[in-house]
Structures are given as structure tokens and as C-alpha cells.
Amino acid sequence: MRVLLVEDNPILSRSLTDALTGARLTVDCMYDGEAADHVLRTQDYALVILDLGLPRLDGLEVLRRLRARRNLVPVLILTAHGSVEDRVKGLDLGADDYLAKPFELTELEARARALIRRSHGHEPLRAQCGPLAYDSVDRGFSIDGEPLALTPRERAVLEVLILRNGRAINKETLSQKIFGLDESVNADAIEIYVYRLRRKLEHHAVAIVTLRGLGYLLEAKPQ
The missing domain is CATH 3.40.50.2300 (Response regulator)
Structure with a gap:
């Protein structure tokens, strides 16, 4: 937020x-x-x-x-x-x-x-993408029913992606949502967190994909 x-x-x-x-x-x-x-x-x-x-x-x-x-x-x-x-x-x-x-x-x-x-209403916000679930009450993620260990920056990036509801977001906009108006932060820093998240998700049926010209998208893999 x-x-x-x-x-x-x-x-x-x-x-x-x-x-x-x-x-x-x-x-x-x-x-x-x-x-x-x-x-x-x-x-x-x-x-x-x-x-x-x-x-x-x-x-x-x-x-x-x-x-x-x-x-x-x-x-x-x-x-x-x-x-x-x-x-x-x-x-x-x-x-x-x-x-x-x-x-x-x-x-x-x-x-x-x-x-x-x-x-945002009185009801807790929950979101799901394949086996990945998010609960806004504790800002926690779980995958395949197990808690997913994330750093604060990784969690912030994944929050933005899962709440996009299947819509892509470009690197610059994603960086702005995570780092705000801090001009000292290069938008390319987002690539580091996306890389780390991909490593943590790679053995599960959900992935962060890159769409040329559009940016990043969180999507469930076909079973």
C-alpha cells in the first residue's frame, strides 16, 4: 500500500x-x-x-x-x-x-x-492464482497449502502481480508501486526481485511470465 x-x-x-x-x-x-x-x-x-x-x-x-x-x-x-x-x-x-x-x-x-x-471494504481480501494464494489480513502467501517464505520486497512485488487479476504490468509501473517516487532507485532493480520470485515458484504450477512490450504477468501453468 x-x-x-x-x-x-x-x-x-x-x-x-x-x-x-x-x-x-x-x-x-x-x-x-x-x-x-x-x-x-x-x-x-x-x-x-x-x-x-x-x-x-x-x-x-x-x-x-x-x-x-x-x-x-x-x-x-x-x-x-x-x-x-x-x-x-x-x-x-x-x-x-x-x-x-x-x-x-x-x-x-x-x-x-x-x-x-x-x-477497501470490511471483508479481508483474498486472491488466488493456481496453487498460489494471498491473504490481505497478514499479507501472507501460501503455495500448495504451505506458507511461502518471502522477503518484504519480494512480497510487495508478488502482491502487485497477484492483485492485477491476470493483467500485465510494465517494469517502470511495477517499480513505482514498490519504491514510490524514490528517483534513486533504478527500475531495473525490479528484475532482481522477479528473478528471485521465479526461483521460488519454479517447482509449482504458477509462474511470472514476461510479455514483450507489456511487462510481467502472473499466471497459472496448465496442469
Whole structure:
């Protein structure tokens, strides 16, 4: 799951990023309202965590523009000093929840998880491709009924592939979903994780295939 964090305080931004990453979320960080507005026009997120006191464009305007585009991504707003007026404005503009500073990181994690669960419905998501099964509750994979041991990056790649429902995804898009907007990561790094996953799947009736011009596709092998 990718989260957009919009917070102009670099120390707080780093702390929040570390906490969310520890909760197995991929975090993109923006430090001003204009940058956040731009990226929200071009990228999809499972959640937006939005500070209201932002330079260049305040958080309420970012939220107003987001909802004007009929983008229904969950938004958790961060307010300074628990301002009632800011909370009311944010909720009226379409925010889903708010946290008043200062707050505990554990509360932020809990609220983030709750908003993401709510936006995806209350039922746990399960997916299957041949003998490979995925359960969104614990983000675990099993194959032929046995748990499949994966590193966090391998699991993230396989999650994207199994949730594509038989649709191919190109390397650049897959890289963006895994690494977010980190320009220091070369898209070719995805090839390493795909190679490792192929090794782990090679003796089972499921495979990651490469479709020329289209990208990677997870498919079940014929029995």
C-alpha cells in the first residue's frame, strides 16, 4: 500500500515515515502544498496524510482540489494545537479523519490502518492464482497449502502481480508501486526481485511470465 505524507517539518516527516514504513506501508513524502497537489493529479494512493499548515498551498486547498477532482482517496489531516475550526473545515471539505498535534505514532498507525481497511471494504481480501494464494489480513502467501517464505520486497512485488487479476504490468509501473517516487532507485532493480520470485515458484504450477512490450504477468501453468 502506498501512502502520501504531506508534512513540511523534516524531522516530523522522517519520524512519521519511519513509523509508517514499519507498518509495512510504502511512503512518498511531499513538503509543500503545490508539490502535493501535483503528485495527487498523477499518482494513486491508498491514503493521504495531510498537514494543514503547508507552504505554497495550504492543506485545506490541497484537500478542496482533491475532492473537486472526485478523488475519494482517504485523507487523514494533521492539525496544530487541536484547532476546532481547522478540524471542522477539513471534515467539511471531505477529510475522513484528523489527528491533533502532538500525537502518538502508534495512534497514527492505527488510524492509517483503519482508514485503508475502510476504503477497501470490511471483508479481508483474498486472491488466488493456481496453487498460489494471498491473504490481505497478514499479507501472507501460501503455495500448495504451505506458507511461502518471502522477503518484504519480494512480497510487495508478488502482491502487485497477484492483485492485477491476470493483467500485465510494465517494469517502470511495477517499480513505482514498490519504491514510490524514490528517483534513486533504478527500475531495473525490479528484475532482481522477479528473478528471485521465479526461483521460488519454479517447482509449482504458477509462474511470472514476461510479455514483450507489456511487462510481467502472473499466471497459472496448465496442469
